[in-house]
Amino acid sequence: MKLSQLVGQRLKEAPRDAQTSSHVFLVRGGYCRPVSTGLYTLLPLGRRITRKIEQIIREEMDRIGGQEVLMPVVLPADLWQESGRYDKVGDELLRFKDRNGKDMILGMTHEEAVVQFARTELVSYKQLPVMVYQIQTKYRDEARPRAGLIRVREFTMKDAYSFHTSQEDLQKYYERCHEAYERIFRRIGLTQCLSILSDSGMIGGAVSHEFMAIADCGEDTIFCSPDGVSYRANREIATSRLAYVKEEPKPLEKVQTPHCKTIEDVARFLGKTPSQTCKAVFYKDKENHLIFVNIRGDLEVNEAKLKKVIQSPELEFANDALIESAGAVPGFASLYGLDLKGVKVIVDHSAAESSNLVVGANETDFHYLNFNFERDVADKSGIVVTDIATVREGDPCPVTGQPLKMLKGIEVGNIFQLGTKYSIPMNCNYLDQDGKAKPMIMGCYGIGVGRAMAAVCEQCHDDYGPVWPMSIAPFQVELIGLNINQPEVRSACDALYEELLQHHVEVLYDDRGEKAGFSFADADLIGAPLRVVISPKTLANGVAEFKRRDWGRNSENIPLAQIGEHLRNLIDEDMKQFQ
């Protein structure tokens, strides 16, 4: 490819709204262009990368027995009604009507579609296990797309679905898929990618893992044990082995706490620490039911955990009127002395097990000292005591007891053990050996292709642009001719270009005759791992100047006669790392 022909200009200036390096470089380098909020066109450079990522994914999916299929992006709503997700999923699911007034959706994931396919296509235990996958467009009407290609509304996803006759078989396959994912993320050049325990969220199922590319701009928070191996979990489900202060219960004592509405105010006023208080947090669910949460004052409610406990996908803070309807006084609320009929009460272990806490008195400007859940709440029926606390950095690891480390990550892939979550409601059965119909046991496995590209860019770049790994680089080599209007430069460049093409080297030839600085800046934005410069100066010495993208301003001279072979050897060597 000649650079003079390449569609997609490099830009000197970053888009105004770009905050993260992948966003800046992918737009500046001419990899993608915004169309609307969260919608991007991929230009040739970006598309060359995603094609390579897709190819690596295909190889690894095929290696574990996957068969590629392609399902439609537009799906009938009734399929989603069968699974029950049509009503459960919020506005993220784009719903519309076709010309006949039939309810349709844009696919955001394809469990329903694949089950519909499987239940007609797979009828016998002899056909199982089987895995199908596709690399296809997904649409999610995100509330807030951000960070360029990292969170978008329309994106390419590899989604795979496996079908089994037993949970054991699913687990075995899940492990193989986990290993395939590790190979994929290593091969596309992510330098730091961890699989962590995760919340299965909207997709559902019991066990799931997320693959996290570690990056400061990541949206997810990860907690891991100091060794990085014993325990790794998403903040949404992470737990800790926090110690609670246990002592002899002291008598309850009502104290005046004028104008102390926040935990900090109360603790300071009473000479306590926030961890010696209990805080009351009020939410409401979709049906406007009050949810009364109690947690130790220094901890925060983990809404992802809470949503699971109360089995509601939506959660909002309750307004004062709703709080007062339960007899609680906002700012001075607690469980003590309240009639909590019809209110969902959730108590975190930290509040249930700590002794002698400060709690609200349900009376303006008053609190109680020495509240003990066990002693002071008479009727515990209907109260759920469980873990709904958000883990903090430094809290003791649930496995090792060592202080947990906190990392930020970009979720580039996830795998789920679905079990029968879709096969039972959607009647996806097979005939077993005994002649009986049984629901298939399912797994599903996703990778965001564009996000993976952006994640690699986040991990592999310098001040001037991306430093692409050989396995996914849009071009393996960039060849720059300086003073190319001089015939001997032109002919030397043309000759090398032809030689490389003949050997199927992916070479981008900067034949524009721009000034050196201009060409170099473009080359840095394009990020080819290898760069060759030919100029009157190098020709005078019978050499070409060679450098790797990650060598900064350093370079070495290679005799012109050997440069082609030199490049080919380096490409082969580099590619071996990504096999």
Add this chain to the structure above:
RNA sequence: CGGGGCGUAGCGCAGCCUGGUAGCGCGACUGGUUUGGGACCAGUAGGUCGCGAGUUCGAAUCUCGCUGCCCCGACCA
């Protein structure tokens, strides 16, 4: 959902307060001089100033409505 900010040439922005011929930089085009880390000179093209109403002799500028986009918060008892 809540809060804030912004829509002026392909991109980045100024002009608005104080109404009076629509500007700058980058990019593009032509010609010339240049040629090792985003060169210089001269010239050219490119804009319903987001949309609609109102005020006014006159609106990018003031008022109202709409719309699009961006950022922040999604934690307070």
